[in-house]
Amino acid sequence: MSDEPNTQLLEVRDMYAGYLDFDILRGVNLEVHPGEIVCVIGPNGAGKSTVFRAVYGLISVRKGSVIFDGADITNSTPQDVLRAGIAIVPQLRSVFPQMTVLENLEMGLYLERDRDRIQERIEVVFGLFPRLRDRAKQRIGTMSGGEQRMLEIGRALLLEPKLIMMDEPSAGLAPSITKMIFGHIERLNAEIGLTVLMIEQNARQGLEASHRGYVLELGQNTYEGTGQELIDNPEVRRAFLGGR
Ligand SMILES: Nc1ncnc2c1ncn2[C@@H]1O[C@H](COP(=O)(O)OP(=O)(O)O)[C@@H](O)[C@H]1O
Ligand SMILES: [Mg+2]
Structure with a gap:
């Protein structure tokens, strides 16, 4: 966590959100600084995609706030969130298979x-x-899965976002292609200063590609640190990285 105020690009504060009357998220806190790659890991069903949906205005935030680039965007419409400068690459693949790259x-x-x-x-x-x-x-x-993922990322970049949120960019990709996609994410971050918030099931590789990370479990963030700190944390390793 930063001690300096106002250095965050995105700040999610004590967020509660869910579906129907049920809160899946119960006090999520996370921040992304300009120029960072931040990775959220955690078990299936922890609420990772729900955080993205709530930030993006696809479901309502019942308590807490979302601050982006100095403005309170809590419960904005997806269009307003986009206009504010956040582009999303969703978990469900979103390209149109019958159309060409250019048309997409x-x-x-x-x-x-x-x-x-x-x-x-x-x-x-x-x-x-x-x-x-x-x-x-x-x-x-x-086209291959890796090329389709490049297209999704490219399409989000067309909007010149200040922040790109990617929900499991490596989903469904072979290990070598996953490596290539993370390589592209790191390259874009280095070359054009792209700020990235991503969710990853591929926890180790996701953290390796990231400056910082968060672990989300049962709707709350439980661990945070630099990518390396999380990889080195014995509990995180045991629970999420399949290591000792
Ligand atoms: N549209 C929905 N309606 C009701 N419950 C949902 C919906 N989407 C997700 N959930 C529930 O919310 C919880 C968190 O889901 P999700 O955020 O997708 O988890 P993650 O991305 O961490 O795997 C799960 O228990 C899931 O069943
Ligand atoms: Mg998900």
């Missing part, structure tokens, strides 16, 4: 009317992911 990217900018601006931003994404440029006319359904 254009869909990502459906709110933008200025053709030149669309062109310019797609060029920036192609610059960051040359592989996507090579595949511009290819239908998504014929």
